[in-house]
Amino acid sequence: MSTVEASGSGSVADLPIDAEVMGDGRLNRGGVAWSLFEGARNPYVILITIYIFMPYVAGVMVGDPVRGQEVISQWSQYAGWAVMLTAPLLGASIDQLGPRKGWLALIVGLMVPMMVALWWARPDHSGLSVTMVMLLVTAIGLLFAFSEVLHNSLLVRAAGLGAAHKASGLALALGNLTSVAALGFTAWAFALPGKVDWAWVPAAPLFGLDPASHEPERVVALLAAGIFALGALPLFLFTPDAPKTGIPMLTAFRSGAVQLVRMVATVRRYKDAAVYLVSRMFYVDGMNAILIYAGLYAIGVMKWGALEMLMYGIVLSVLAVLGGFVGRWLDAGLGPKSAVRVEIFMSLLGIIALLGMGPDRILYFWAYDVAAHPPMWDGPVFRTLPEWIYILISFSNAVFITAQYASSRTMLTRITPPDQTGAFFGVYALSGVATGWLGPMMVNWGTKATHSQQGGFAMVTILLAIGFVGLLFVRGGGRRI
Numbered sequence: 001m002s003t004v005e006a007s008g009s010g011s012v013a014d015l016p017i018d019a020e021v022m023g024d025g026r027l028n029r030g031g032v033a034w035s036l037f038e039g040a041r042n043p044y045v046i047l048i049t050i051y052i053f054m055p056y057v058a059g060v061m062v063g064d065p066v067r068g069q070e071v072i073s074q075w076s077q078y079a080g081w082a083v084m085l086t087a088p089l090l091g092a093s094i095d096q097l098g099p100r101k102g103w104l105a106l107i108v109g110l111m112v113p114m115m116v117a118l119w120w121a122r123p124d125h126s127g128l129s130v131t132m133v134m135l136l137v138t139a140i141g142l143l144f145a146f147s148e149v150l151h152n153s154l155l156v157r158a159a160g161l162g163a164a165h166k167a168s169g170l171a172l173a174l175g176n177l178t179s180v181a182a183l184g185f186t187a188w189a190f191a192l193p194g195k196v197d198w199a200w201v202p203a204a205p206l207f208g209l210d211p212a213s214h215e216p217e218r219v220v221a222l223l224a225a226g227i228f229a230l231g232a233l234p235l236f237l238f239t240p241d242a243p244k245t246g247i248p249m250l251t252a253f254r255s256g257a258v259q260l261v262r263m264v265a266t267v268r269r270y271k272d273a274a275v276y277l278v279s280r281m282f283y284v285d286g287m288n289a290i291l292i293y294a295g296l297y298a299i300g301v302m303k304w305g306a307l308e309m310l311m312y313g314i315v316l317s318v319l320a321v322l323g324g325f326v327g328r329w330l331d332a333g334l335g336p337k338s339a340v341r342v343e344i345f346m347s348l349l350g351i352i353a354l355l356g357m358g359p360d361r362i363l364y365f366w367a368y369d370v371a372a373h374p375p376m377w378d379g380p381v382f383r384t385l386p387e388w389i390y391i392l393i394s395f396s397n398a399v400f401i402t403a404q405y406a407s408s409r410t411m412l413t414r415i416t417p418p419d420q421t422g423a424f425f426g427v428y429a430l431s432g433v434a435t436g437w438l439g440p441m442m443v444n445w446g447t448k449a450t451h452s453q454q455g456g457f458a459m460v461t462i463l464l465a466i467g468f469v470g471l472l473f474v475r476g477g478g479r480r481i
Helices: 029-041 043-051 053-061 065-097 101-120 130-152 155-159 161-191 215-238 249-268 271-301 306-319 322-334 336-355 385-414 418-434 438-450 453-458 460-471
Strands: none
Touching: 029 043, 029 130, 029 155, 029 161, 029 215, 043 053, 043 101, 043 130, 043 161, 043 215, 043 271, 043 306, 053 065, 053 130, 053 215, 053 271, 065 130, 065 249, 065 271, 065 438, 065 453, 101 130, 101 215, 155 161, 161 215, 161 306, 249 271, 249 418, 271 306, 271 336, 271 385, 271 418, 271 438, 271 453, 271 460, 306 385, 322 336, 322 385, 336 385, 336 453, 336 460, 385 418, 438 453, 438 460, 453 460
16 A cells, blocks of 8 residues: 555555656646546535434434434444454555456445435335334445545646645545535425415425425435435546556455554554554544434434425534644644644533433523523524524534644645655554544444433543543644744
8 A cells, every 4th residue: 555545545556756757737627527426425414414314314214303313322332343444454555456447346336225225215215224224324424434445536636736636625525515416406396385474485395396305304315315326427537547566365365464554563663653643543533423423413412304304414513624724723822732732622522511411401400481581583493592592502512523634644745754644644544443433332222221312422431531632642733823
């Protein structure tokens, strides 16, 4: 595995660093096509995993948000184990395997019909059962992780070293833009009709979708599948592929396993970086859990429906963009280590605050009688003060979690030897998937033990606290003068 690919930036191990590889610094057609792929893939996470479909599964198909959180977190744990056992080896072997686009085509060809099949997750279980839904979602999650490894490895070939950062930034922007557009279209076309008397909103859900059968929630599976299928096509048409290596598949995977061991051995020789990477595994798992279970938690605790979840997703997806700027400002002003600690601390405060919220309760102690207070506004959603405060807390979480992703990368560059950066970023990337099961497992334990969503969500604070304390033992990462 090349050192650059391990970081998720693309592979250049088999490429000479010449003018062709560097490129002219301009974002070409191949780079844009590479970015479009990520922009088309990310709506699945927003529509299915976080805000719409999985909350529907928990609240309607399972019928109890607490039990639903328990079931989904358990299956997420299984998915995390599968990714842990396979994705790092794929990433370490990718340079030896040669061309990637054939593998990606196979993955897209499997993922799209699986997404479409989720449409038949009917509330009366006459289509897919909960177990069948979770099997599909788990398989899609595993294939999603494989697609990330393969897609990232094509970045340098797609855009060149000179424009790789431009393609990467465009991909993130497109992912956010496409997700917000998909949420907005779903709200306009399916959720708002019949609930508001606004001239620009259809009088009834488009295509005759039936709210009583929860078709507006289920249709996001078709929407995510369509966006992914269309957005993936340019990559196969315009992005250059890696050349054939002639290395047999089993030999490539054996070589990848050796590379994994070598990378880990390299990192272990540097105490501060090793402690940092272990700490990061904990706090990143905690922050990922906050994002993954935000929708499940909101439908159970705040009693929100599909329309509220759509608006919630739109607001947070738009405002979370500020997190990148916050991370940059904190890095420059405090140094990345202090920035990460601030971001973890603020996320901890956010979780603790959310645990004290409810439709008739604000921050544990303030009982709120909805009937005794006039609505905050005349709109169709978020009419009470507890809802507004809940959204503000969630907004804070979204900003600081997003900022953490930026600051964490910067932190690693400050505490690693320049000539070993690739190996460290390799372990950095691989550790992100190696313990992806930890957050779901903690949420599952907490939910089972307390029979409440709050108990499951509270377990996330343990992961954040361990990561925060671990950073106290890391030297370096201060502000550059």
